[in-house]
Amino acid sequence: MQTPSPTDLPDEPLPILFGANINPLWTEGADPVGRALDAEDAGFDFVTIQDHPYQQRFHDTWTLLTFIAARTERLTVVPTVACLPLRPPAMLAKAASSLDKLTGGRVQLGLGAGAFWTAVAAMGGPERSPREAADALTEAVDVIHAMWSGQRSVKVPGEYYRLDGSKPGPPPSGDLGIWTGAYGPRMLRLTGAKARGWMPSLGFLPMDELPAAVARLDAAAREAGRDPSRLRKVYNLNGMIGAGSGTPFAGSAAQWADQIAGLVSEQGMNGFAYWPDDDHDRQLAIFADEVVPRVRELLPSGRP
Numbered sequence: 001m002q003t004p005s006p007t008d009l010p011d012e013p014l015p016i017l018f019g020a021n022i023n024p025l026w027t028e029g030a031d032p033v034g035r036a037l038d039a040e041d042a043g044f045d046f047v048t049i050q051d052h053p054y055q056q057r058f059h060d061t062w063t064l065l066t067f068i069a070a071r072t073e074r075l076t077v078v079p080t081v082a083c084l085p086l087r088p089p090a091m092l093a094k095a096a097s098s099l100d101k102l103t104g105g106r107v108q109l110g111l112g113a114g115a116f117w118t119a120v121a122a123m124g125g126p127e128r129s130p131r132e133a134a135d136a137l138t139e140a141v142d143v144i145h146a147m148w149s150g151q152r153s154v155k156v157p158g159e160y161y162r163l164d165g166s167k168p169g170p171p172p173s174g175d176l177g178i179w180t181g182a183y184g185p186r187m188l189r190l191t192g193a194k195a196r197g198w199m200p201s202l203g204f205l206p207m208d209e210l211p212a213a214v215a216r217l218d219a220a221a222r223e224a225g226r227d228p229s230r231l232r233k234v235y236n237l238n239g240m241i242g243a244g245s246g247t248p249f250a251g252s253a254a255q256w257a258d259q260i261a262g263l264v265s266e267q268g269m270n271g272f273a274y275w276p277d278d279d280h281d282r283q284l285a286i287f288a289d290e291v292v293p294r295v296r297e298l299l300p301s302g303r304p
Contacts, residue, residue: 005149006144006145006148006149006172006176006177006196007145007194007196007226008174009227009230010230011230013229013230013303013304014229014232014270014303014304015270015303016270016271016272016299016302016304017045017232017234017270017272018043018044018046018272018273018287018288019044019045019046019047019048019234019271019272019273019274020036020044020046020047020048020274020284020288021049021050021080021236021273021276022035022036022039022048022049022068023049023050023058023280024049024059024060024061025057026059027057032049032059032064032068033068033071035281035284036068036071036072036075037072038281038284039284039288040072040073040074040075042285042288042289043288043292044075044284044288045075045076046075046076046077046078046108046273047068047075047076047077047078048078048079048110048273049061049064049065049077049078049079049080050079050080051079051080051081051082051083051087051110051112052083052119053083053086054086054116054119054120054122054123055119061082062082062095065078065079065099066099069099069102069106069107070103072106075106076106076107076108077106077107077108078107078108078110078179078199079110080181080236080273081110081179081181082109082111082112083112083120084111084112084137084140085114085117085120085125085126085133085136086123088161089140089141089143089144089147089161090144090163090166092109092144093148094147094168094169096109096144097147097169097170097171097172097176100172100173100175101170104173105173105175105176107176108176108177108179108196108197108232109144109176109177109179110179110197110199111140111141111144111179111180111181112180112181113128113134113136113137113187114128114133114136130184132160134186134187135159135160136161137180137187138190139156139158139159139161139162140160140161141194143156143158143162144178145194146166146168147168148168148171148172148176149168150168150171152167153165153166153167154167154168177196177197177232178194178195178196178197179195179198179199179232179234180195180197180198181199181200181201182198182200182217183200183213185216188216188220189216189220190220191217192216192217192218192220192223192224192226192228192231193220193223193224195231196231197231197232197233197271198231198232198234199234199236200213200235200236201235201236201238201275202235202236202237202238202239202248202249203236203238207248207263210235210263210269214233218268228268229268229304232270233267233268233269233270233271234269234270234272234273235269235271235272236275237249237272237273237274237275238275238276238277239256239277240277240283241253241256241283241286241287241290241291253286253287253290253291254290254294256287257290257291257292257294257295257298258298260291261295261298264295264299264304265299265304268304269304274287
């Protein structure tokens, strides 16, 4: 059986998905696995887990999301985003395709160029300039795709990452793809041309800057012969649901739902992950019980 290309996009329109962020804390009372189980019970489609291996209060993200995937039945797990400087891309590709196969396709590979370089270097990783980090991420995407290609042996040249006759396996399902945490023009072009998903955060890409980023992403996809509406576009939303407010994602559940519906209809966003600023369990419950149903009422087709 021929392995689907990791750059192929779905033929059908994408449904709108809702996710819950789970902080990977190991400290007393944190219980990230219990929160993931609650998220599944509440009807969330996926959970996201940030990847900062140098943060002493955090579990290793890949270990935690694998454990969560084993304990759940329906949730997709996504690192937001995997710390490339501390995770060699060939091994990351193998880990992702293995978990994809073991879970029946319930993983997506969120991937980032890296940050907090002093902390990365303290763990033995490289300390890169912004340009070097972008170059390394570009090479890593090619390495990961080669490792998912299903070929008997692959070679990929590169300054930061390369393959020299590596034998890929296991082959992933057709659902596994790279979702980048991209912001700059160059990384948006890479995402539009080669990735399957994009997951920016409200805190780094405010709503007034989102249209320009979406336009750049969509243009890159079209230039590469891809349908931009088939890209998974997930907006990480931090904030609090509460009293009415004129500030985006700082108002009532109805306001949150209206703003999300607007982002779907106006910007083509098709996924939303909620990162509560505080009162995590209660806020996620409100999001699942009040925000998501109203969005589905406003967008009965369930698609952009």
